[in-house]
Structure formats: structure tokens, C-alpha cells
Amino acid sequence: xxxxxxxxxxxxxxxxxxxxxxxxxxxxxxxxxxxxxxxxxxxxxxxxxxxxxxxxxxxxxxxxxxxxxxxxxxxxxxxxxxxxxxxxxxxxxxxxxxxxxxxxxxxxxxxxxxxxxxxxxxxxxxxxxxxxxxxxxxxxxxxxxxxxxxxxxxxxxxxxxxxxxxxxxxxxxxxxxxxxxxxxxxxxxxxxxxxxxxxxxxxxxxxxxxxx
Numbered sequence: 001x002x003x004x005x006x007x008x009x010x011x012x013x014x015x016x017x018x019x020x021x022x023x024x025x026x027x028x029x030x031x032x033x034x035x036x037x038x039x040x041x042x043x044x045x046x047x048x049x050x051x052x053x054x055x056x057x058x059x060x061x062x063x064x065x066x067x068x069x070x071x072x073x074x075x076x077x078x079x080x081x082x083x084x085x086x087x088x089x090x091x092x093x094x095x096x097x098x099x100x101x102x103x104x105x106x107x108x109x110x111x112x113x114x115x116x117x118x119x120x121x122x123x124x125x126x127x128x129x130x131x132x133x134x135x136x137x138x139x140x141x142x143x144x145x146x147x148x149x150x151x152x153x154x155x156x157x158x159x160x161x162x163x164x165x166x167x168x169x170x171x172x173x174x175x176x177x178x179x180x181x182x183x184x185x186x187x188x189x190x191x192x193x194x195x196x197x198x199x200x201x202x203x204x205x206x207x208x209x210x211x212x
Contacts, residue, residue: 003079004090011068011091015098015115018105019060020045027053033108040102041110043145043205058114061099065118068095073168085169089178092119096182100189111189113149116182120156126166127159143204146193153186 020040024032028049033040035048042061046054072091076084096112096119121128134155135148142148157179164171187194196202 003075003082007072007075007087008090008094011094012098014064014068015095016102016104018102018109020057021105023053023057024049061114062118065095065115066122069122085172085174124166144202146190150190153183157183
């Protein structure tokens, strides 16, 4: 039980390092959570700080997921008899929880999409690339990041059930349960976006918008 608790705590701590807040304070002199949508994520950074800050935030948030999984793999090697898949799933889930409810930033974080992408790309690169490609095309067509994020959250469990290769471990049914849990959590984080999508009032991004 100790390695599983340990990785959950470590992943949560890593997720709690909110780069969008740190970057907005450093590059723009304000807390991104006080601007725009109030969300501590890449899209809000793009709208209120600029493209460079958004790219930097995106990369850092993705790396949080990657680093958490790598630590889980290290623990699996060190602790004999531990379940590698479960360790990675716990790392993946809790790093996203940390990003959403960061202990270092008053539990006010982002929606966990970029961090979830980092997790997907390393746990199963094939599923990760499919989800990334799908999201990019949908965002380009609809110009709504939230719609792309929600759609991919729904797609992820479906892909996990049918694609059973390219995992870091042998495929297990726990991956499907994990994918469903991740999807529910990400959609929960987008609950206000869902309301706006249903009302036809969701914000759209402009690809021609000049950097702030």
C-alpha cells in the first residue's frame, strides 16, 4: 500500500505547481485567476498574457504529467511486487487533481487538459496522438477549446477499450476504469463550459488575435 500512497502524494504535489499562475505573475504582473475566465490554464493565458506565455504554460503542464508517470515507473522498479499499471494510473489521476485543486495556490487551478495530454502521450502514445489530433482538428473547425477537450475526454475511454497495444505495461481492464475516471473528472471541470455550449454562448478563440 505504501508505494501507491506515495505516488499519489508525489503526483498531487507535482500537479499543484501551477505554471500558469507563476508565468502570468512573472511575465504580466498579475495572477491569471483574476483575469478573463478566471481559469488557471493555457487558453486564459493565451487571451490575457500572450502566445509565448501560453506555449510555455502548455509545455510545462504537459511535462507535469510526463514527470509523474516517470516517477511511478521508477517506484515500480524499486518496489518489488508493486503493480506498475496501478501506480501509473494513480500518478496520472492525482497529478490532474493537483493541477485542478493545487494545494500551493488556494486550491484554485486549471482544468487539467494539458496535464492529461502529457499523461496520455507517455502511457500510450498511440491513444495520445489520436486524442491530440482529434482535439486539434475540432478546435480549428469550431474554434472552441472546451468542445475539443470535452470530446477527447469522451473519446479516451472508448479508445482505451479497443486499443490494447502500445501501453507501458500489458493491457488491463484497470486502464478502462482509469480512463472513465479521468473523463468524468475533466468533464466535471468543464461543467460551466457545457452550460455555455448548450446555451450557444461559449467563448471562441481567434487564431488571428495578436499577442498581448
